[in-house]
Amino acid sequence: xxxxxxxxxxxxxLRRTVTLLALFALLALGxxxxxxxxxSTGDAGSIYSRFGIGQLESFASSQSEALGGGGAALWTYxxxxxxxxxxxxxxxxxxxxxxxxxxxLTIEDAAGSSSTINSGSLGAVQxxxxxxxxxxxxxxxxxxxxxxxxxxxxRGELITDPLQQDTTAYxxxxxxxxxxxxxxxxxxxxxxxALSLGLSAxxxxxxxxxxxxxxxxxxxxxxTNLTTSTQTRGVTATGGALYTLSNVFREQDDLNVGLSIRLxxxxxxxxxxxxxxxxxxxxxxxxLSGDIDLPWSLRSGLSYRTDNRxxxxxxxxxxxxxxxxxxxxxxxxxxxxASQMNDRLRLSGGLEVVPAGDDxxxxxxxxxxxxxxxxxxxxxxxPSDDLSLRTIAVTGGLGLPTxxxxxxxxxxxxxxxxxxxxxxxxxxxxxxxxxxLNMGERWFRKRKLR
Amino acid sequence: MKGxxxxxxxxxxxxxSACDDASTVGVDLVGEQGAPTTERLDxxxxxxxxxxxxxxxxxxxxxxxVDDPALGRITATSFLDLSGTFGAPGDSTIQEVSLRLAPxxxxxxxxxxxxxxxxxxxxxxxxxxxxxxxTLSTAATPLTETSFVPxxxxxxxxxxxxxxxxxxxxxTGDDFEDAFVGFALQSTTPGAVVGFSASxxxxxxxxxxxxxxxxxxxxxxxxxxxxxxxxxxxxxLLQDGVGPTVQFDLDLSSFADTPLNGAVIRFFTRSETxxxxxxxxxxxxxxxxxxxxVDEDDGEPVELELDDEAIDEDGTLxxxxxxxxxxxxxTTFGEDLYDALELRVAPSDNSISPxxxxxxxxxDDLAPEVLLTxxxxxx
Numbered sequence: 001x002x003x004x005x006x007x008x009x010x011x012x013x014l015r016r017t018v019t020l021l022a023l024f025a026l027l028a029l030g031x032x033x034x035x036x037x038x039x040s041t042g043d044a045g046s047i048y049s050r051f052g053i054g055q056l057e058s059f060a061s062s063q064s065e066a067l068g069g070g071g072a073a074l075w076t077y078x079x080x081x082x083x084x085x086x087x088x089x090x091x092x093x094x095x096x097x098x099x100x101x102x103x104x105l106t107i108e109d110a111a112g113s114s115s116t117i118n119s120g121s122l123g124a125v126q127x128x129x130x131x132x133x134x135x136x137x138x139x140x141x142x143x144x145x146x147x148x149x150x151x152x153x154x155r156g157e158l159i160t161d162p163l164q165q166d167t168t169a170y171x172x173x174x175x176x177x178x179x180x181x182x183x184x185x186x187x188x189x190x191x192x193x194a195l196s197l198g199l200s201a202x203x204x205x206x207x208x209x210x211x212x213x214x215x216x217x218x219x220x221x222x223x224t225n226l227t228t229s230t231q232t233r234g235v236t237a238t239g240g241a242l243y244t245l246s247n248v249f250r251e252q253d254d255l256n257v258g259l260s261i262r263l264x265x266x267x268x269x270x271x272x273x274x275x276x277x278x279x280x281x282x283x284x285x286x287x288l289s290g291d292i293d294l295p296w297s298l299r300s301g302l303s304y305r306t307d308n309r310x311x312x313x314x315x316x317x318x319x320x321x322x323x324x325x326x327x328x329x330x331x332x333x334x335x336x337x338a339s340q341m342n343d344r345l346r347l348s349g350g351l352e353v354v355p356a357g358d359d360x361x362x363x364x365x366x367x368x369x370x371x372x373x374x375x376x377x378x379x380x381x382x383p384s385d386d387l388s389l390r391t392i393a394v395t396g397g398l399g400l401p402t403x404x405x406x407x408x409x410x411x412x413x414x415x416x417x418x419x420x421x422x423x424x425x426x427x428x429x430x431x432x433x434x435x436x437l438n439m440g441e442r443w444f445r446k447r448k449l450r
Numbered sequence: 451m452k453g454x455x456x457x458x459x460x461x462x463x464x465x466x467s468a469c470d471d472a473s474t475v476g477v478d479l480v481g482e483q484g485a486p487t488t489e490r491l492d493x494x495x496x497x498x499x500x501x502x503x504x505x506x507x508x509x510x511x512x513x514x515x516v517d518d519p520a521l522g523r524i525t526a527t528s529f530l531d532l533s534g535t536f537g538a539p540g541d542s543t544i545q546e547v548s549l550r551l552a553p554x555x556x557x558x559x560x561x562x563x564x565x566x567x568x569x570x571x572x573x574x575x576x577x578x579x580x581x582x583x584x585t586l587s588t589a590a591t592p593l594t595e596t597s598f599v600p601x602x603x604x605x606x607x608x609x610x611x612x613x614x615x616x617x618x619x620x621x622t623g624d625d626f627e628d629a630f631v632g633f634a635l636q637s638t639t640p641g642a643v644v645g646f647s648a649s650x651x652x653x654x655x656x657x658x659x660x661x662x663x664x665x666x667x668x669x670x671x672x673x674x675x676x677x678x679x680x681x682x683x684x685x686x687l688l689q690d691g692v693g694p695t696v697q698f699d700l701d702l703s704s705f706a707d708t709p710l711n712g713a714v715i716r717f718f719t720r721s722e723t724x725x726x727x728x729x730x731x732x733x734x735x736x737x738x739x740x741x742x743x744v745d746e747d748d749g750e751p752v753e754l755e756l757d758d759e760a761i762d763e764d765g766t767l768x769x770x771x772x773x774x775x776x777x778x779x780x781t782t783f784g785e786d787l788y789d790a791l792e793l794r795v796a797p798s799d800n801s802i803s804p805x806x807x808x809x810x811x812x813x814d815d816l817a818p819e820v821l822l823t824x825x826x827x828x829x
Contacts, residue, residue, distance in 0.1 A: 047476035107475045115473035140456060154477045160712065160823055163815075172825075174480045212484045213824045214711060222775060224825050226484070233758050269454035273827070275709050276777075282783055284707040424478035433694050 030083045031148075045105060045119050045214060046390060046428045048419060051332035052381035053292070053323075054146035054179045054208060058317070059124045060084075061434035062410035066166035066397030067350025068373035070315020072301035073258030075242065078399075078408065079438065080128030080140045082261040083299050083315075084240035085198030088188030091095065091130035091137040093406055094443045099123040099436030108421045119149060123434060126166025128441075139200070149207050158219070168218040175213060180206035180232060188240075196242040204265055204294070205233035210331075225283070227274050230328060232292055234267035240299075253306035262297040264323075271328050295320045309357040317346040321380035332381040340382045348375035350395065371397030371412075379418075385424050391418040397434075406440030408424045424438040466730055489822045490740075492810050494701035496818065498686045499792075501693035503504075505671040506580025507779035508800035510689065511551075511788050512649070512671040513566060513635040514643035516558035516802075518733065520724040522558075522677035524692055526643045529571055529672070531584050532631035532653050534664030542622045547609040547657040549633065556600035557802055561730045562641025563599055567592035568607045571632035575668070580672040582691050588634040600642045621655055632668065643802055671800060677780025685720070689804040690736060690795040696807060697744075697790045700820055705782045712823035713775040715741070716766040717793075718808045720818045734794055735804040737761055741769050743777065744790045758796060761805075779820070 049055040060071030060083035067074070071083035080095050101121045108114045124143040131137055153173040160166045186200025211227040226336045240260030248255045271288045274281035301315035324341045326333060332340045350373020356362030373396065379389035393416025405438045411433070418428040505512070511528035518524065549568060551800035572587040583606075594612055598605045620630050655666040673692040681687055688696050719735075727733060739761065743754040780787055793807075808816040 047479050050480070107473075109475050113473075113475050115475040150476075152477045152480060153474055154480075154482065155474070156482075156485060158488060159822065160488050161821060162488065162490065163713070164817075170486055172484060172486075173476070174483070200497070212825070214484065214486055214709070216711060218487075220770060221712040222772065223822055224709070224711055226709050226825060273707070275827075284780075328820055426476045426479065436457065 006073075007166045011358050011360065015439065030140075045147065046118065046418065046430075047150045047152055048105065048379070048383070048428065049148045049179075050053045050150050050174075050176050050210070052146075052321075053384055054176075054328055055132060056146050056166060056344070056380065057144040057179075059143050061126070062097065062397070062412060062434070062438060063352070063369075063371070063399065064313075064350075065350060065372060065414075065436075066395050066399075066410065066412040067311075067313055067320055068315065068372035068375040068395050069346030069348070069373070070299070070313065070317065070348040071258075072240070072260055072299040072315050072317075073242065073256040074301065074302040074311075074313050074315075075256065075303075076311075078406075078440065079133075080126055080141075080164035082126065082139060082143070082184060082186065082200070083185035083301075084239040084242055084258045085139065085200040085238055085259070086188045086196040086242035086260070086334070087130065088137045088139040088186050088198050089190040089196040089242075090134055091139075091187070092133050093130065093440040095126070095128040095437060095440045097124065097126040097128075097438045099410070099434055101432060102433040103430055103432040107426045108429070109426045110254050110421050112383060114223065116254075117151075121138040121147070123151075123436060134242060137188055139184070139186045139188070139327040141182070141186075143182050143184075144181045145180040145182040145204055148178070148210070150174070150176045157167045158216075160218075168216050168221060170221075171215045172209065173213040173215065174210065175211040177211070178207045178209045180204055180208070184238070186238070194244050194246075196244075198242070198260075200238045201365070202236050202238055203233070203263065204267060207231045224275060226284075228271065229274065230269055230271045232267040232269040232442065234265045234292075234294075236263050236265035236294075239263040248304075250306060252308070253304065256305075258297045258299075258303070262299075265294040267292040267294065267325075288328070291325075292323040292328065293323070296325045307357050311352040312350070314349040315347070317344070319344040320378060324380070332383060342378065342380055342382060344380035345378040346375060349373055352399075354399075364401070367401045367409075371399065372396045383425065384424065387420065389419055392416055393430075402418050404439070405431075408438040410438060412436070427434040451700075452824070484825050484827075486823055486825045487620040489705075489824060490679060491820045491822065493698045493757050493818045493820065494807050496686065497697040498661070499697050500545040501695035501792075501794075502581040502583040503673075503691045503795070503800075504579060504695065504797060505582045505673070505691060505800055506584070506669070508669055508671065509646055509648050510555060510671075511635060511669055512555075512643055512800060512802065513668075514564060514637045515640040516643045517640060518558075520681075520729065521679040521687065521689070521804055522595055522675055523640075523652075524643060525674045525676070526637070526691075526802070527781065528646070528673045529575070529632055529668075529670040530635070530648070530651075530666045530756040531571075531575070531668035532630060532664040533627055533667040534653070536621045536626070536655070537662045539661050541657045541659045542618070543657055544618045544621060544655060545658060546654075547614055547621075548654050548656075549634075550654055551605040551607070551608070551646040552650035553600060553602060553605060553644050554647040554650070554694045555734070555801055556642050557734060558600070558642025558732065559728070559730050560600050560642065560649075560732055562642065563597050563639070563643050565595055565597050565638040566605060566607065567595040567636045567638050567756060568609070568636045569593060569636060571634055574631050575670070577668040577670050580670050582671060582693075584670060585672055586632075586634065586670065588636075592636065592828060593633075595638065598643050605646070609759055626664075630783065631705045631774040635791065645801065673802065676758065681724075681806070684809055684816070686808045686809050687804055688736070688795070688807060689792050689802060690771050691802045698793075698818070699714045700778070702781050705822065705824065706784065708782050708827050709825040710775055710779040710782060710822060711777045711825055712770065712821075714768055714821040715774065715818070716769075716821070718812075719761060719765040719767060719805055720816075724806060732781060734801065734803040736803045738796045739767055739805065740794045740796055741774065741791045742794045743788045744792050745788045756791075762801040767807075775804035795804065
């Protein structure tokens with residue numbers, strides 16, 4: 001009798017994956033929406049996130065995060081990588097990824113004063129689905145695009161009654177929250193063994209809130225919380241190509257060249273100004289509507305892998321933010337006047353070693369992936385023409401195999417500095433950790449029937 | 451146990467992020483945006499408007515006739531009703547009925563001999579909400595009258611025996627409160643307006659075996675003014691009971707959509723500028739004033755107290771309540787929440803006491819002023 005095969009889902013695995021994925025989605029969506037209120041309870045980040053549309057985020061995969069953050073040419077079967085949708089073609093198992101990040105930020109100014117702020121946020125949620133194993137795959141990703149998260153305050157004294165010379169002390173807390181998110185759905189197809197092409201549709205949306213809370217020492221005066229809220233949404237597309245050269249320098253090595261381009265994006269935006277707390281806000285004047293034009297983005301990279309032990313990658317990202325335009329003003333951008341928007345250049349590189357290579361029976365520590373990298377990021381916006389805002393950081397991490405086959409826990413770190421403690425500027429010194437759970441399993445098995 | 455290291459890691463990371471130190475480091479990148487300021491502005495309008503106070507149900511009965519050399523002649527007639535239980539059902543012989551009044555207020559000549567007449571009210575009445583221009587029908591002929599000086603601690607009006615003979619069964623019967631509708635206290639000589647405490651006054655009924663007190667349960671003071679007050683040109687009059695009151699408004703158009711942290715409205719009062727008073731003439735002045743929002747809701751008048759403040763020793767009257775700030779804040783948002791803002795005297799103080807307020811025409815340091823503490827929105 002002929003042998004036939006039928007694809008059937010592995011029900012327990014499917015349920016577990018879907019449950020975990022839903023949990024990640026809930027965790028990611030819920031607290032992100034709550035970010036707008038979080039500052040008042042003490043979670044804040046860099047004051048530089050006040051400028052432009054916030055501090056831009058880069059997360060292609062937890063592997064690439066540890067290798068400096070670029071992933072245009074980085075692909076493995078263990079990680080869906082979303083910097084380049086072409087890499088989605090190279091998947092063999094269903095993967096669900098979710099994680100969170102912590103950061104300890106020390107801010108120093110020119111006077112030598114410093115402040116330390118801790119913050120935490122949920123990271124990306126990603127889902128990779130191979131349709132044709134190692135040939136055609138889909139990917140879905142929900143990642144932060146930018147983040148606004150700052151809290152800084154000033155103090156003063158106000159003459160409240162010129163006649164009687166009454167005074168009261170006050171404090172103004174400048175608070176920013178929110179940011180843009182990116183929801184992508186992509187597909188990659190391996191045209192030949194060497195060449196993959198991919199395309200993704202990317203929705204960019206979110207709310208940016210800049211607030212100013214004025215608090216008085218005297219109870220005779222009412223605290224006011226003035227918030228400017230900009231709500232945006234728009235769609236763009238990313239196309240990418242990934243070309244692999246095998247056995248370039250030795251047997252069992254491959255050299256990958258990746259390139260992806262994201263189209264310029266026009267975001268529809270509504271801006272409102274409110275006074276009061278979250279559930280009891282008075283809207284000041286009518287909401288304004290307008291557009292925000294984000295520039296195109298070019299990502300390119302090289303990666304080299306040998307023996308499934310060593311992986312090296314270098315990446316570059318270029319975004320001409322000098323072309324940024326908006327009907328609304330943002331700190332660092334005045335639609336009718338001066339702008340401190342610059343072209344963004346991000347360079348990164350990293351090295352990974354898995355001592356055991358493909359040997360799944362090797363001792364545990366030899367199956368761990370050890371990663372080290374770094375990046376340089378020329379920011380797209382600066383507080384002043386006098387400051388070119390750059391971030392330099394060292395990254396690294398461990399890819400820890402778990403007892404569940406195909407599932408990894410990635411613990412990454414990054415240590416870096418941003419800005420300069422000169423004049424009115426500050427220097428950020430940050431230490432960040434992230435934990436990302438990467439689950440992989442086969443949803444469809446070929447069962448032999450007689 | 452496999453999950454223990456992961457749980458430990460997550461817990462540690464969460465604890466690590468659980469503290470914060472918001473500070474001023476980096477504030478120079480923001481600048482001094484939105485620093486609060488105090489803005490002073492004048493009242494846009496201020497006017498004197500007639501007002502008949504609600505005197506029905508007040509705790510004080512006003513009766514008399516006073517001619518204030520500065521503010522004109524004011525007359526007062528009061529009405530009262532009584533309630534009580536005849537305490538001697540086996541003894542229906544009433545020997546004496548007297549109304550004992552306890553003065554607690556005087557406006558006018560404290561040495562004048564005043565004549566007070568007592569007359570019967572003819573119709574049933576309810577004192578709730580009655581204003582000072584309300585008149586009740588009374589008998590043409592008084593039942594009795596007495597003379598007193600305003601400094602007396604007790605004024606007694608003894609009802610004649612003929613009235614007792616005709617109306618004695620009012621007390622011994624079961625329906626005193628329906629059968630008896632009240633008395634009017636009328637002044638027949640000028641000199642002063644006297645206030646009697648309703649709670650300290652009573653109707654005393656004497657029988658051979660008992661003395662029964664009937665309490666005052668309804669009150670009304672009808673007030674009238676003759677002539678116009680002679681006021682300095684930069685002052686306006688606020689007078690309890692008989693009016694007038696003061697309406698005013700602000701022009702907040704230059705503060706549209708501006709966050710408001712505080713609001714103070716300040717009036718300056720100088721009642722001594724009304725001139726020298728005649729010997730023994732007492733003119734009590736107000737010590738507490740309210741700000742009241744006046745509006746109409748579906749044709750129904752709405753009054754809402756926004757603040758109630760005492761006048762300082764130096765004659766300054768300052769209002770700064772949260773309700774006032776909130777009203778002005780909503781006004782800066784473009785809402786039209788009221789027809790007028792008025793100064794009123796606290797309803798519990800039934801009197802004809804006046805207060806003189808400087809108007810916007812007064813010198814800068816005496817004119818009413820508004821102090822707004824704002825956080826500029828456009829910075």
